[in-house]
Amino acid sequence: MQILRRDWYLDDAPASRLQANAGRLYRAGGLLLRNPLAVIGGAIILLLVLTAALAPWIAPYSAVGQDLSARLLPPSAQHWMGTDELGRDILSRVIHGARITLMIVALVAVISAPLGLIIGAVSGYFGGWIDKVLMGIMDVFLSMPKLILALAFVAALGPGIENAIIAIAITAWPAYARIARAETLTFCQADFIGATRLLGASHGRIILRHVLPLCTSSMIVRVTLDMAGIILTAAGLGFLGLGAQPPLPEWGAMISRGRVFILDQWWVATMPGFAIILVSLGFCFLGDGLRDVLDPKQGGKS
């Protein structure tokens, strides 16, 4: 079958749109796999996704079932990560917490990245007073510390994981808008934009089909690298009790509860902490690897 042969993808004279696009993806994928850190990062993220997807089946115990006779047990063969103050198995809670973490990260990315992308691209493309107004709004959001702004939103909307997600997304979009705007500015004077305008294409078409595709590379890289920060912000909110509410096994909330026992029963706070570190690292490695592949200056555009 042609589609399984390597040289179909690497063919210098592709015979169809499908072949050309597939070839591009294949080359980019190959480049990515050659970077060991990116592979590690990708593996960690894959692990996160699988853990979240298969949580009910791989968690050895229930995430919320209490067993007061087994409180604060250290890590052992029966409880790999020990138990917390209500006798719940920490490993199971961490595994179920992966779902929450993944949901937070995915929703924030899905809300803030396209929003920031479009606002930034429109701002950069039109310039003039549109640019000034949108930039002003961006500046207002950027000048406030992220965590404080998120805190304020959550405090206003009430604690809960959905509100935490909205709060984080609201603070995240300006950074993406900035990137999109900067990218747009680098090529909006280019001849190919002028040529497309000359064809009679509308501004909407140009932004959607010509400007946005060129911004997505840096967007993908930035979002991936930001995931770590988003996780930490969510954990911070959870730590302050403003994110996920008990008994939800959100990692930040778990650390917060474990604070009290940190000296004698270190595992209650530290195990979820390890999970956060591991996942953040995974996103960072993957993001760096993606940047090496997608960054135009490194010739990754093929």
Added chain:
Amino acid sequence: MSAISLKDLDISYGKAKVVEGVSFDVAEGESFALVGESGSGKSTVLKAIAGLAPDWTGEMAVLGRSRGHRPDRGFARRCQMVFQDPYGSLHPRKTVDTVLSEPLQVHGLGNRDARVEEMLRAVGLDRRFRFRYPHQLSGGQRQRVAIARALMLEPKVMLLDEPTSALDVSVQAEILNLLKRLRAEQGLTYLMVTHNLPVVGFMCDRMAVMNRGRVVEIAPATALHDGSFADPYSRALYAASGGTAHD
């Protein structure tokens, strides 16, 4: 009816007036050159006609119709432009096929596959280039794609902004030949901007010499054979380009 008619054209970028009092007519089917050095305003005149330099005053008409200040769809079917830099005039993430189908999509024209193939043939590109990306093409090939894109809407007037100055000598000859052949085949009108006088001799019937935003002289291409320019700037340009005037 003249193909392009300019009268008292003044173009400004912000507060600075870069072109002043330009007036000339290009007849239908003619090949007219705008010659000058950098900063003379020649490319700006082209951009104003195309609608990419909107801050102008004066009278401008293309194929008998008065010209607005911005690009518009009707105008796109009458007049198109080829840009100087083959590396900047194609979107880096779109295949040749997408680039050539786009004009047809924007104007709702059908029969796209056939027209794209036909146009590739017309500009001398083999079928195997159809699904390549710009970085897989040489400078000359990219310029051919740019010319093909401009011709997709079957315009009658073509604005050429130094179409070969970024190309190698041997490739330049191929592209100039192509442009000349297309003009003969389709009865096109060319308004070509260039700083290279010998190219004018090969491609054009008449030329306007520009210096610092003004037209200093309009001369026939035959003036290049004997250097019979009236204006001292034109004469200096001719001499600097290696022309020997027979007085």
Added chain:
Amino acid sequence: MSAPLLSVEDLRVSFPTPAGRVEVVKGLSFDLGRERLGIVGESGSGKSMTGRAILRLVRAPGQVTAKKMEFEGTEIQSLSERRMRDLRGARISMIMQDPKFSLNPVMTVGRQIAEALQAHERLSRSATRARVLEMLDAVRINDPALVAKMYPHEISGGMGQRVMIAMMLIPRPSLLIADEPTSALDVSVQAQVLDLIDELVRDHGMGLILISHDLNLVLRYCDRIMVMNAGRVVESCAAADLHRAQHPYTRGLLAAVPRMHETRDILPVLDRSDWSGT
């Protein structure tokens, strides 16, 4: 006959690519005395790489090898980087294409020229300044004291190139390599800058290697010409003899350029099947 200024034998420059090692200069050999040599070629011919290879400015992963590369009797290839630095600028200089990119935008013109001098000669501040102004005058800049205080973005392209020339010639090198020195300039300014280079080269008895894609230009300003294609020299002759050139590539290149007194309907196009062209 005295020993040649520069003697190169079998120069090869190669770069790694995904498809294996590719040679961009394939075995170039020539001798240069105190004369003007023009190297002509299109993009990808290897002409710029040749200039850079002589100055040992080709960085890894590019590789430069040659059987012999002698400058003023000394083998350059075996010199340490420190000694090569002493050579660059002082004995061999290079002028590049676009002064916009080859001049430091945050230093005044005067300071840059002074720096070029101070890298090789220890002089007092006033002596340096005097030499800088003298050099600016030699490149026919009208108000040297005023221009010396300007920044590169405040001066025109032609003036920028003159500053470049001043910078490169102030240490009085023996050999000047000019890589497309006028390609970024207007036609009227090109002749002035080349005349200037020509005059200075002759006055100081220097050797000149003029690299360009413009055959006519090289014809006017050089004694000997080498035509390069795809890394090889296809033609090597005196400038006056170029019209009797034999190689089809050279003939094709000569014919493909439109002339001022143009009467042809079609420009002859290079048929690249005759040799392995780019």
